[in-house]
Amino acid sequence: MKTIYLTRHGKSGWDAPQLADINRPLNNRGLRDATLMGKRLLHLGITLDAIHCSPAQRTLHTSQLIAEACGYNKEEIIKDKILYQVSEHELLAYIKKLDDRNNHVMIVAHNPGITNCANLIVDTPNSDIHFVPTSGIVAINFNVESWALVGEKCGKFQFFESPKKRG
Numbered sequence: 001m002k003t004i005y006l007t008r009h010g011k012s013g014w015d016a017p018q019l020a021d022i023n024r025p026l027n028n029r030g031l032r033d034a035t036l037m038g039k040r041l042l043h044l045g046i047t048l049d050a051i052h053c054s055p056a057q058r059t060l061h062t063s064q065l066i067a068e069a070c071g072y073n074k075e076e077i078i079k080d081k082i083l084y085q086v087s088e089h090e091l092l093a094y095i096k097k098l099d100d101r102n103n104h105v106m107i108v109a110h111n112p113g114i115t116n117c118a119n120l121i122v123d124t125p126n127s128d129i130h131f132v133p134t135s136g137i138v139a140i141n142f143n144v145e146s147w148a149l150v151g152e153k154c155g156k157f158q159f160f161e162s163p164k165k166r167g
Contacts, residue, residue, distance in 0.1 A: 002142045002150070003158065004095060004121075005041075005048070005106040007066070008114045009059040010034040011134040022056045022084065033135035033163040034062040038069025040161055041137070048072045049102035052094075054083035054109045062135065063108045083109045088116035095121075098147040106137075114138075121155040129160050136162040 010030030026034065041048075051072060053063040060079060067074040082094060091113050098105055107114075111132060118129045118138040129138050139158035142150050 001103065002144055002147060003104045004140050004142070004150075004155070005046075005104070006091075006114050006118050006132070006138045006140070007037075007062070007106055007108045008111055008132045008134055008136050009054075009056065009108055010062040010065070012058040025057050026061050030058065030062070030134065031065065034065035035069050036163055037135050037137055037161065038066035041066065042070040044159075046070065046139075047104060048106050049104045050078065050099070051076070051106045051108065052078045052080055052083065052098075053107070054086070055079045055081050056084055056110070059083070059108045059110070063106075066106070066108070083107065085110055086113040088113055088120045091117040092120060092150070092152070095150050096148050100146050100148075120152055121150065122157050123153045123155060124157070129157075132160075133162050133164070136160065 010026045010033050012024045012030055013027035051063050051067055053059040063077045064074045086109055115132045122140055138160050140155035141158050142155050
């Protein structure tokens with residue numbers, strides 16, 4: 001059994017319009033919400049084997065805050081430029097190449113790729129995931145032994161969490 005946690009980065013700041021998109025930081029709400037989501041994962045008893053993220057400042061910081069809050073070593077976060085502005089099909093291809101030693105993997109990236117990938121790989125439409133907000137997490141289970149076997153419409157929706165949901 002494999003579980004993917006598709007996570008959208010926290011709310012970013014727009015205070016410095018001269019910054020390149022990849023360098024935009026989290027704003028105060030993004031900082032608070034990322035920590036909240038990490039604590040929520042901890043409360044749910046979820047242990048992550050790996051966290052992969054886009055190299056964008058906001059995704060890396062979101063990943064670090066979630067890691068700190070749920071007990072994952074933030075030094076082990078894997079940054080991959082492929083995840084910056086990734087499409088749903090590119091994200092699915094990335095998932096298929098994950099290390100099979102890891103059963104519970106979080107990917108922190110951007111919309112629309114996160115939302116579209118969640119809908120691409122879940123076996124039945126789920127109205128909860130028509131839009132993943134900032135710091136939102138969609139958990140999807142796969143009854144496979146290898147990530148290479150993950151494909152379209154083969155995942156079972158486990159949960160959708162966002163900062164605005166009370167848990």
